Amino acid sequence: MLKEYLNQPYPRVHKSWKYAIPLSIFIALFMIVFQPFGFSDYKGSKIIIGSGYGLVTLVTLIFDTIVSRIFFKDWFEKKEWTVLKQIIWQVCVLFTIGLGNSLYASWINGSWGFNMFLAFQCYTVAIGITPIVLITVIQQNRLLTENLKSAQDFNTQLHPKDEIAGNEIVSLLSDNEKDRLDIELSQLLYIESSGNYIEIFYTKDKAPKSMLLRSTLKRTESQLEPHPSVVKCHRAFLINVDKIIHVKGNSQGLRLVLKHTDTEIPVSRNFSKSLKDKLNSLT
CATH class of the missing domain: 2.40.50.1020 (LytTr DNA-binding domain)
Known part of the structure; x- marks a missing residue:
């Protein structure tokens, strides 16, 4: 049952920048308002530093989009895109965002280590994995319902x-x-x-x-x-x-x-x- 669901078609999002901007704003606001994972210990303006995390997210998402279109074009063929591919891709995006955030944090702190890299991967996954899965499932079900109804309307004509x-x-x-x-x-x-x-x-x-x-x-x-x-x-x-x-x-x-x-x-x-x-x- 789960395998069948994961292999169902899923729409590819071609205008990724529409989602990159609001997501980047969300990350910045989340860091500024809740100050998680030791962010409250940072010295300096929390607004500026938190906005930096949002900017890193934006740049990373744009980079991911460009790289995916150039080097993985066949894998991203729309007709072959599935729910499973969507989730895998989003997890890969989370990994690159975590990498970008760890590099940004190391620049602020003046040091970088493997433990910091792992910590930011955990932070990013902890924040992002639940909304990614929920949004994917909700979007897939919504579009499936809409398009099945539209197909039924066509067939009556x-x-x-x-x-x-x-x-x-x-x-x-x-x-x-x-x-x-x-x-x-x-x-x-x-x-x-x-x-x-x-x-x-x-x-x-x-x-x-x-x-x-x-x-x-x-x-x-x-x-x-x-x-x-x-x-x-x-x-x-x-x-x-x-x-x-x-x-x-x-x-x-x-x-x-x-x-x-x-x-x-x-x-x-x-x-x-x-x-x-x-x-x-x-x-």
Whole structure:
């Protein structure tokens, strides 16, 4: 049971600085007001020294964010992020904050030792581990509940169409306008952005196919304006809404299940409302 819960999806926070600033302020105020772990014995202004701990926390969090994006990019892939990874990452953050605080304290005291390092690790974990676990669990449950309800709302609007041959032709051109794909709209499943290319997923004789074209998703979207059933649901995806058969929800967001493919297409929060409006207009 616990293993299953820890392996549940969890949303990655990309704008970490929004959380770094309030957390740093909290640490500074906590040190100033409660003066724990011998802080009351420090000489000098408690406000200035306590604010220093908040500043160290801010700098450490920014450093952690930069390092994680550069050196651990694959590990931080959003689609693979889980509750367990979130807790492990937050504990790693606590470790670096404890290290930063121990170095700051040694600078104030004029000395540093391994015992001080261990002491600050214990202090940081003691203060931070409980709120980290609670916030992670509460956030995961809240988002899961919201997205399951949203998925249910989407599913009530779905009216999958029968597979019929259509004469409406979709023409997709590459940047150099030499390579192209012409297919019937009823064959198109979805289009995914992949660097400087787009990958078009479609069916031919009811078998899934794909093709790469050198083009941007924005350019492709403009080519598909005459076809209102093709809409953007994510910064990297265009989908044919006629192919949606089910909408799933988890704590990371909504995912679309389409005909003829096992790939589940993510729906960004920014595009959720426009996708719902599009489904309404086509029913």
